[in-house]
Each structure stands twice: as C-alpha cells, then as structure tokens.
Amino acid sequence: MAEKTAPDTGRARGNLPPLELYVPEPRYRPGDVVDYSHLPVPPAGQLGRPDENCPASETWPMTTDMIRVLDEEARAVGPWNPGLDAETLRRMLRTMALTRAFDDRMYRGQRQGKTSFYMKCTGEEAISVAHAHALAHDDMVFPTYRQQGILISRGYPLVEMVNQIYSNRADKLKGRQLPVMYSAKDYGFFSISGNLATQYPQAVGWAMASAIKGDTRIATAFVGEGSSAEGDFHAAMTFAAVYNAPVVLNVVNNQWAISSFSGFAGAERTTFAARAAGYGIAGLRVDGNDALAVYAASRWAADRARANQGPTLIEHFTYRAEGHSTSDDPSAYRSAQEREEWPLGDPIMRLKKHLIALGEWSEAQQEAMDRELVEQVKVATKEAEKNGVLGHGLHHPFHTMFEDVFEELPWHLEEQAAQAIREREIKWPEWKGEGA
Amino acid sequence: MTEENALSLHDAPTRSMNMIEAINDALDIMMARDPDIVILGEDVGYFGGVFRATAGLQKKYGRNRVFDSPINECGIVGAAVGMAAYGLRPVPEIQFADYIYPGLDQLVSEAARMRYRSAGEFTSPITIRSPFGGGIFGGQTHSQSPEAMFTHVAGLKTVIPATPHDAKGLLIAAIEDNDPVIFFEPKRIYNGPFDGYYDKPSRTWKGHPGSLVPEGYYKIPLGKARIVREGAALTVLSYGTMVHVAEAVLAEKGIDAEIIDLRTLVPLDMATVEKSVEKTGKCLVIHEATRTSGFGAELVTLVQERCFYHLEAPVERVTGFDTPYPHSLEWAYFPGPVRIGEAVDRLMKE
Numbered sequence: 001m002a003e004k005t006a007p008d009t010g011r012a013r014g015n016l017p018p019l020e021l022y023v024p025e026p027r028y029r030p031g032d033v034v035d036y037s038h039l040p041v042p043p044a045g046q047l048g049r050p051d052e053n054c055p056a057s058e059t060w061p062m063t064t065d066m067i068r069v070l071d072e073e074a075r076a077v078g079p080w081n082p083g084l085d086a087e088t089l090r091r092m093l094r095t096m097a098l099t100r101a102f103d104d105r106m107y108r109g110q111r112q113g114k115t116s117f118y119m120k121c122t123g124e125e126a127i128s129v130a131h132a133h134a135l136a137h138d139d140m141v142f143p144t145y146r147q148q149g150i151l152i153s154r155g156y157p158l159v160e161m162v163n164q165i166y167s168n169r170a171d172k173l174k175g176r177q178l179p180v181m182y183s184a185k186d187y188g189f190f191s192i193s194g195n196l197a198t199q200y201p202q203a204v205g206w207a208m209a210s211a212i213k214g215d216t217r218i219a220t221a222f223v224g225e226g227s228s229a230e231g232d233f234h235a236a237m238t239f240a241a242v243y244n245a246p247v248v249l250n251v252v253n254n255q256w257a258i259s260s261f262s263g264f265a266g267a268e269r270t271t272f273a274a275r276a277a278g279y280g281i282a283g284l285r286v287d288g289n290d291a292l293a294v295y296a297a298s299r300w301a302a303d304r305a306r307a308n309q310g311p312t313l314i315e316h317f318t319y320r321a322e323g324h325s326t327s328d329d330p331s332a333y334r335s336a337q338e339r340e341e342w343p344l345g346d347p348i349m350r351l352k353k354h355l356i357a358l359g360e361w362s363e364a365q366q367e368a369m370d371r372e373l374v375e376q377v378k379v380a381t382k383e384a385e386k387n388g389v390l391g392h393g394l395h396h397p398f399h400t401m402f403e404d405v406f407e408e409l410p411w412h413l414e415e416q417a418a419q420a421i422r423e424r425e426i427k428w429p430e431w432k433g434e435g436a
Numbered sequence: 437m438t439e440e441n442a443l444s445l446h447d448a449p450t451r452s453m454n455m456i457e458a459i460n461d462a463l464d465i466m467m468a469r470d471p472d473i474v475i476l477g478e479d480v481g482y483f484g485g486v487f488r489a490t491a492g493l494q495k496k497y498g499r500n501r502v503f504d505s506p507i508n509e510c511g512i513v514g515a516a517v518g519m520a521a522y523g524l525r526p527v528p529e530i531q532f533a534d535y536i537y538p539g540l541d542q543l544v545s546e547a548a549r550m551r552y553r554s555a556g557e558f559t560s561p562i563t564i565r566s567p568f569g570g571g572i573f574g575g576q577t578h579s580q581s582p583e584a585m586f587t588h589v590a591g592l593k594t595v596i597p598a599t600p601h602d603a604k605g606l607l608i609a610a611i612e613d614n615d616p617v618i619f620f621e622p623k624r625i626y627n628g629p630f631d632g633y634y635d636k637p638s639r640t641w642k643g644h645p646g647s648l649v650p651e652g653y654y655k656i657p658l659g660k661a662r663i664v665r666e667g668a669a670l671t672v673l674s675y676g677t678m679v680h681v682a683e684a685v686l687a688e689k690g691i692d693a694e695i696i697d698l699r700t701l702v703p704l705d706m707a708t709v710e711k712s713v714e715k716t717g718k719c720l721v722i723h724e725a726t727r728t729s730g731f732g733a734e735l736v737t738l739v740q741e742r743c744f745y746h747l748e749a750p751v752e753r754v755t756g757f758d759t760p761y762p763h764s765l766e767w768a769y770f771p772g773p774v775r776i777g778e779a780v781d782r783l784m785k786e
Contacts, residue, residue, distance in 0.1 A: 027749070037457075037641035074552040077666060079679065087680045140521075140522075143601075171554045172555060173553070173554065174555045176552060176553055176555065177553055181553070183553070183554040183555070183557050183558065184557075185554070185557040185558060190521065190558065191550065191553055191554035191557065193545065193546060193553075195541060195545045195546070198541060198542060198545060198546050200514070201511050201514025201515050201517075201518065201542070202515070202518035202521065202542075202546070203509060203518055204511075204514075204515055204518060205514060205516060205517060205518025205520075205521075205522075205526075206517030206518035206521055206522045206761075206764050207518075208515060208518070208519060209474075209518065209519040209524045210522060212474060212500050212501070212519075212520075213524075219518070221731065232510055232512050232514060232541075232542075234508075235506075235508045235511030235514055236509060236511070236514070238506050239505075239511045239515055240510070242506055247778060296531070322745075365469050379591045398569070404551045404552040404555060404556055405551075405552055405590050405591050406551075406593070406615050406703075407551070407559075407590065407613075407615055408615045410659065410703035411703070411706065412704070412706075432623065
C-alpha cells in the first residue's frame, strides 16, 4: 500500500494528517494457519449467577465475559450449572444429533437436485435445542433460518419439514417459500421471513401484546451477529427497553455472515451482548457450543421476562462450521483451519462426553443412536418424496398462487389467475395436476 | 353492514363533523366494540396526536391500549406486525406519510406478505393511519402523496377518504378488514373542503353534505367508489383533496362532468369507472402526487385497456410535478384550477 502519499484533493491541509478509512479484515484467509490464542476463553464455572430479578446493570460485566458450564473434563461446574437430570440431557443430545442428521440428509437432497436450496446449522445445534428446552412449549419463537433445532425440539414432524423443503404438493406453505422458511403456529414458531432482522421488532410487538392481554407467554427472537447491524435491531432493543417487554433477544454470533466476518457488524469494538448496556436491559454472553450454558442463560432470561422484569439480550458465541447455505463456498474466503481449531469444540461431542462422564451414556449408545436417527430421517424423506420433489410437477394447484395475497380475491387477481391457467394449457398441455 | 343494507343509515341521526372528528369518532366506536384494537404512534397518547385524531382515547381506554411510541417507524410497524400475529388489531399512526419510509420494509416485505408466506397461519390485520398530501405549507417533508408506492405492493390495500362521512365509514371498514390497510388522510381537508384557490379564505366543513356523519357504527365497503356528481360530458377520476378541487373547477366551467371519488385505490372499483367512461367517452385523471409512475398511470392504462372503443379523446392526467414538494412555490406545484382547466379544455375540444 502506498504510505501516506496524500492524495491531491486540491484543498490545503496544512499540517493535518490525511484521514484514513479503516476497513476491517479477518485474521485468516484461505490457506492461512489459524491461531486462536487472541481469543479469550475463560474457564467454565467462574462467573457468578445473579438473581433473575436483579437490576439489569448487574449483568453487564457478564456481557464482555462468557458464561460456560462444561469444563475441559466435560464436567458441569459453577453457579450456572442448570442441574438438569440425565433424561433431559439425553433428550437434548438426541435432538441435537437429529438436527445434524436432518441437515446432512437435506444438504445431500439439494445436491441431488431434489430442491433448490438448503441451510445447515452445523456447530450451532446447542443454541436452538437448549434454548427451546428452556422455554415453555407455547412461548412464541421468532427465528431465523438457522433455528431448525427449535422446530425439531418441539416435535414438529420431520416429514412436514421435508415437504416444505421440497415445495411439494403436501407443503403446508403451498410451495410459496424458499426452503427452510418454515411457519408452524401451533408449535410456537413464527413464519421465517428471509429479510433479515425484521422478526426482531415483531417479537417485541408480540411480547407487548402478551403483556397488554395479561397473558403469561413470552416471546423470543433470533438474529445473526451480521444482521444485528440492521435498523430493526435498534428498533427492537429500543421498544423492548421502553415497554419493558417480556422478550428474550438472541444474537447468534457464528463469526460469519456469508463471507463477511463479524468485524463488519462491529465485533472488533465490543461484544454483541455489550449492546444491552446502551439500552439499559439485561445482557448475557454465553458459550454457544455448551448446551448447558445456553440452557442456563436462556432459562434465566425467560424466567426474568415471565416475572415482568423485562427483556434480556443474549449473545451466543459460536462458529458457523459449514457454508452459509448450499449456494455458498466458504473455502473461497476463510481458512478451513478455523473450524478445526475452534476453541469451543463441537456442541454435540461436548454434551456426549458430559453424559459419558456422568456414567449416563456410552460411545456404543451414541453410535446406535446415530444409526437410528439416520434411519428416522430417511423414513421421513421417503415419505415426503411420495408428494414430489421440487420441479417434478407435483405442485399445488395453479390457483393457489393467487390465494392469500388478500383474504378474498379481488377482481384483478381473478383475471390474472385466469391468465395463468390459460398459459398453463399452452405451455403444459399434458398437465394432469389436480384442480385448476 | 354495507351500503346495500344501509337504509337505516339514512335514518340515523347525523352530526356535522370535520374529518378529524369523524376519524376520532370511528376510532372511539371501534375501540369500544373490539378490545383487541390498540393504537400506537408518535404523540398519540396523552396528547392525542399532532392533528388530534386520537384525542381523549387514552383517557377513555387506558395506556395499555393507546400509547406513545418511540420515534421509530420501523419499530412502530414491526411491533404492530408482531401484535397482529398475537391476535390484536393494531391501528398505528404514522405522524406524516413522509415519515413512513423507515417502516417500509416491515410493511412491504412483512405485513403485506404475512398471509401469503405463512399460507394463512399468520395475518396482519393492521390499519396504518397517516396524514398525507400538501397544501398546508409543509415543505418537502410534510406534503408528499406516496400512495403509488403502496398500490404497487401485492397484499396491501390503500384507502383515501375525501369527506368526513367517508372517513368514518371507510376507517371502520379498514379496521375490520383482515388484511393490512394503508389509510391516507388528506390533511389539507381535515378542517374543510378545498376548491384549489389557495388565496381565498379557507372554508370549514359546516354545510357541506359530506360533513353529515351518522352517529354510531357504519361501514363503507373497501373497493367501492363514490359518484360525487353524475354527468354526461366527461368522467373525472380522483381521490382525496383533488376530488373537491375537480368539483369546483368543473362547476365553474359549467361542464356536465361525472366526478368519481375512487375512495379505495386497491382494490379498485373498476366497474364504476368503466360504466362511466363508456357513457361519457372522455376521461380525466387527477392526483396531487408526482406524475411518473403515479397511480394515474395505472388508471389511464386500465381505462385504455378496457374502454378504448368508447373513448372519443386521449385520456388526460393532471398531477403534481416530478419534483420534491416545494415550500415557497407550493401553489406553483399544486395541480390547481389552471392545470386542471387546461386539461378539461383539451378534452372538451375533441
């Protein structure tokens, strides 16, 4: 780079230095040797756990530290240990493993041409699964596209997920949404947008409505660290603070927003959890690959919201182990070593080791479970394929394209529907799809 | 209740109201009828709104149902989307239509498509009230008419009343509608009709037939235009403030025009428009908004597509200029009697 040769602006600068624009650059690019020694990983069990009803300011020291429960020997230590029984731990482990097995199969399905698009959450399973386990079953979740673990935790049928991913004739969303943009109202899972961070102020509004009605349900919302830069984040934080809304606002800091590292969302200046202090709300920063820590922080925030003590911002510190989506190739912009060297490990392996250390699980059981889950996903996939895969004709009837724009079809949409059906008769005279 | 079975409406006792009073009355009636209705917006609570549309409502219905919001339109609309998903029926106020843009993503990408993208699991029964239009020396940030930005969006309804009577009935219909409705209130005619002569003393609504507002609950269905005046020589399509300006100009010129107040832009009452143009053979479209890609372009196209063989002259449109709304030159910008008069003369020469 040419050093300090001041560009000629035609304007006298006297003895002032030329101003410099700082453009963040990640530490490692493809091929680089990765060294995480700059990344502080505090020992598990060290942080105190304040009462859920504490003043928000008591949590602020925790927003630049990290809540960790599982230590290097896979023991659960310290005041944040949620003390879950072995049955619950095994259920969480199983759900995390099922989420991963589902992701793997759907990723392959996309590569086999059964759908257009898929997004995995590999390495982030603890965040959605442990968070879901810390909520009441009817609390409302406003997710991003990487919280499939919540839907699976709540028992949503896998076959319905696959139907949606294949956009087939059984897809409850009628083939209208990009794959993985689920909607499951009966499972407390809000319609996923695809426009980033819009769900954040919506979750606050839902929580405000719950408070207006004197309900007991709370809302929780997710964004990635990248889209915490959106104005919606500020809108949500302001509204949540102003109305003391019963909401948990989660930031999943997985280090990468497609190819932009977290520095482009401000991570070089402070943590994402630390933003809570500026709004005067509680904030927690948690090891996102530690299912027990995620559970404990989520439960703390949910209990606080339910007790009318207001919102909490939680940063889940993790790593996006795979590409952003099937359309992304991370080897083009980051070092493959990042994943291998990630100091917080793999969330499934850590919980498995913990259960084994407790004497409540074994490698043999893990292997048997994994085989069982692969089979479970396979069965759901085969079942869904009976209803078709994307682009193979088994769609919803043409007329559904025009339905639900409004509650009732106005004349101009009726006319356009007639046009679409006329075109179908020309383009696909052999069409045997059901209905018009 | 619709106009078809509104016989009793004509018998209902009426009160002379200005448009603000009529809107306030509609909100009051609906809040009493439906406990799920909440109002939020800048200054709408204790103070009752900068134009007083929500005056007295917080006192009557409590701070849980009528409350001030942060100055953040993204948050106002976004929270309303979440409230609607919960099951409420929010009626947010955006203080000026000019301020709506920070909330645009929440309206266009979220509220408008919620029913569609969730296949009906979640809906957005939200009515966004917002004063719009110029003629009050509001400069470029308090005068815009952005209706075409919303009519362009699949899933939004756009409603614009021109009288206190219509404002009340349309607002009640909008609130009860299960889809998101943009309800633009022409602020120039909040306190009285306007004939386009800025230099004449302003009038109040008193004595205007449109100011006679029935007491109690009534609805004017969305998607139903109003024939302001029947006539045979020319069809005028307009809405909001410009309905009154058109009425005055054509009366002054002594032309037997059929003047149609569209009232709802989406869904549009095209049947009424077609019937009129087939009768008159001439059509003039008037709006205050900027010209290029304005709603007038849609109207002209529809008339051309559907009434071509009945037309005796090219369809004319009169609009604001394609500039920001100026402050000192407001009355040079406004599509007033001179601009309308010229277009009428061209049409009547054919």
